[in-house]
Amino acid sequence: MSKSPKGGAPRARNAQSKKGGSRKDNGPKRSFAAKRDNRDGRDTRPARDARGGQKENTAANRSNRREQPRSAPAPVAVEPIVREHKPTSARFKTPASILPVMVEMNGWEDYALLDMGHGQKLERYGRYTVIRPEAQAMGAPRLPESDWKRADAIFTGDVEEEGPGRWKFAKQVDEIWQMKYGPATFNGQFMSFRHVGVFPEQAAHWDWVGQQIKKSDRQLKILNLFGYTGLASLLPAALGAHVTHVDASKKAIGWARENQELSGLEDKPIRWICDDAMKFVEREVRRGNTYDGIILDPPKYGRGPNGEVWDFFENVPHMLACVRKLLSPNAQFLLMSSYAIRASFLSSHELMRECLDGLPGTIESGELAIRELNGPRLLSTSLFSRWSAPDNTKAEGA
Numbered sequence: 001m002s003k004s005p006k007g008g009a010p011r012a013r014n015a016q017s018k019k020g021g022s023r024k025d026n027g028p029k030r031s032f033a034a035k036r037d038n039r040d041g042r043d044t045r046p047a048r049d050a051r052g053g054q055k056e057n058t059a060a061n062r063s064n065r066r067e068q069p070r071s072a073p074a075p076v077a078v079e080p081i082v083r084e085h086k087p088t089s090a091r092f093k094t095p096a097s098i099l100p101v102m103v104e105m106n107g108w109e110d111y112a113l114l115d116m117g118h119g120q121k122l123e124r125y126g127r128y129t130v131i132r133p134e135a136q137a138m139g140a141p142r143l144p145e146s147d148w149k150r151a152d153a154i155f156t157g158d159v160e161e162e163g164p165g166r167w168k169f170a171k172q173v174d175e176i177w178q179m180k181y182g183p184a185t186f187n188g189q190f191m192s193f194r195h196v197g198v199f200p201e202q203a204a205h206w207d208w209v210g211q212q213i214k215k216s217d218r219q220l221k222i223l224n225l226f227g228y229t230g231l232a233s234l235l236p237a238a239l240g241a242h243v244t245h246v247d248a249s250k251k252a253i254g255w256a257r258e259n260q261e262l263s264g265l266e267d268k269p270i271r272w273i274c275d276d277a278m279k280f281v282e283r284e285v286r287r288g289n290t291y292d293g294i295i296l297d298p299p300k301y302g303r304g305p306n307g308e309v310w311d312f313f314e315n316v317p318h319m320l321a322c323v324r325k326l327l328s329p330n331a332q333f334l335l336m337s338s339y340a341i342r343a344s345f346l347s348s349h350e351l352m353r354e355c356l357d358g359l360p361g362t363i364e365s366g367e368l369a370i371r372e373l374n375g376p377r378l379l380s381t382s383l384f385s386r387w388s389a390p391d392n393t394k395a396e397g398a
């Protein structure tokens with residue numbers, strides 16, 4: 001992955017490629033299905049002695065065997081997992097799979113994960129240090145309590161997005177302050193629901209999108225769905241892409257436009273659209289419009305401007321089917337991230353693979369994590385699946 005503008009660089013590490021972690025090792029393999037192939041999970045393999053040999057056919061063993069289920073199915077051998085999905089024929093191509101991929105975001109000039117533990121995280125956003133609830137921070141904090149006590153703001157109360165939690169401030173803080181990432185300057189603000197206007201871990205995805213734009217070596221037409229305060233629109237626009245940004249919230253669109261101005265990117269071609277993402281996508285399909293790159297970062301639940309309900313598990317299959325139709329014949333990428341952590345990256349991978357059947361290229365799926373400053377720990381934030389066209393060739397058959 002490319003370096004972040006300053007400080008740590010987001011890094012992608014394929015857990016599969018770790019030494020000794022490969023599924024293709026030739027060591028002894030245990031067949032899970034052979035061990036638990038009946039519904040109640042009893043071991044139905046032939047009895048073995050302590051050294052692994054099959055037990056003698058003695059009377060005692062025969063009487064023991066009577067207690068075994070009479071119609072125990074024969075053990076089934078399980079093939080090792082094959083992750084490279086080769087084209088099934090010359091006509092039907094399907095993207096290759098890489099998973100699990102652990103993408104690490106190491107912080108940047110205006111963001112650091114300072115510490116975490118006991119259900120909270122201590123972070124720095126520009127000039128402010130904040131404490132927020134974090135269900136994934138299950139261990140103990142590493143820094144002394146005095147460091148936590150120096151935080152400028154703490155969000156307390158209900159940890160659910162819709163809950164009534166609130167910010168408490170240790171000193172006078174500005175309502176709005178500025179931060180930077182590469183060519184983008186943007187406003188931070190202490191929002192209800194514990195957010196501050198940026199999801200800093202997304203920097204790893206912004207960089208990946210940047211790499212895709214550079215790799216394509218042409219002006220890409222990009223669609224950014226659920227675009228929030230606009231970082232994932234501004235950064236591609238700064239690299240020369242034509243961007244269509246869609247979000248249901250007028251307030252978020254206003255904030256994104258302010259960020260565009262602050263960044264001096266007013267002359268860049270960004271269409272700001274306040275609409276329900278699903279409706280917009282369906283309309284684009286009917287119009288026959290296409291895009292070379294699509295980013296979607298849907299919430300678990302959301303509302304369109306006219307009260308349209310977005311439910312990740314209900315709507316994402318139809319959304320991805322429509323998004324597939326919106327990929328241009330020489331599309332470069334599709335990126336979906338999700339904070340609906342109850343889903344697995346494997347489910348989002350399989351869904352994307354199903355939707356993109358017929359395309360060449362590669363789908364990678366995994367988790368996006370933040371590495372703490374000066375420490376070894378990672379904080380899992382979200383899931384992602386991302387498809388990219390093969391290097392040096394354009395995707396066909398989209």
Ligand SMILES: C[S@@+](CC[C@H](N)C(=O)[O-])C[C@H]1O[C@@H](n2cnc3c(N)ncnc32)[C@H](O)[C@@H]1O
Nearest residue numbers: 202226228247248249276277297302303304310
């Ligand atoms: C998780 S945030 C996206 C974060 C953003 N991609 C980033 O990295 O900064 C979710 C966004 O989805 C928007 N949203 C929720 N429901 C929506 C819907 N039905 N249609 C369009 N946007 C929606 C919200 O207004 C919010 O801005």
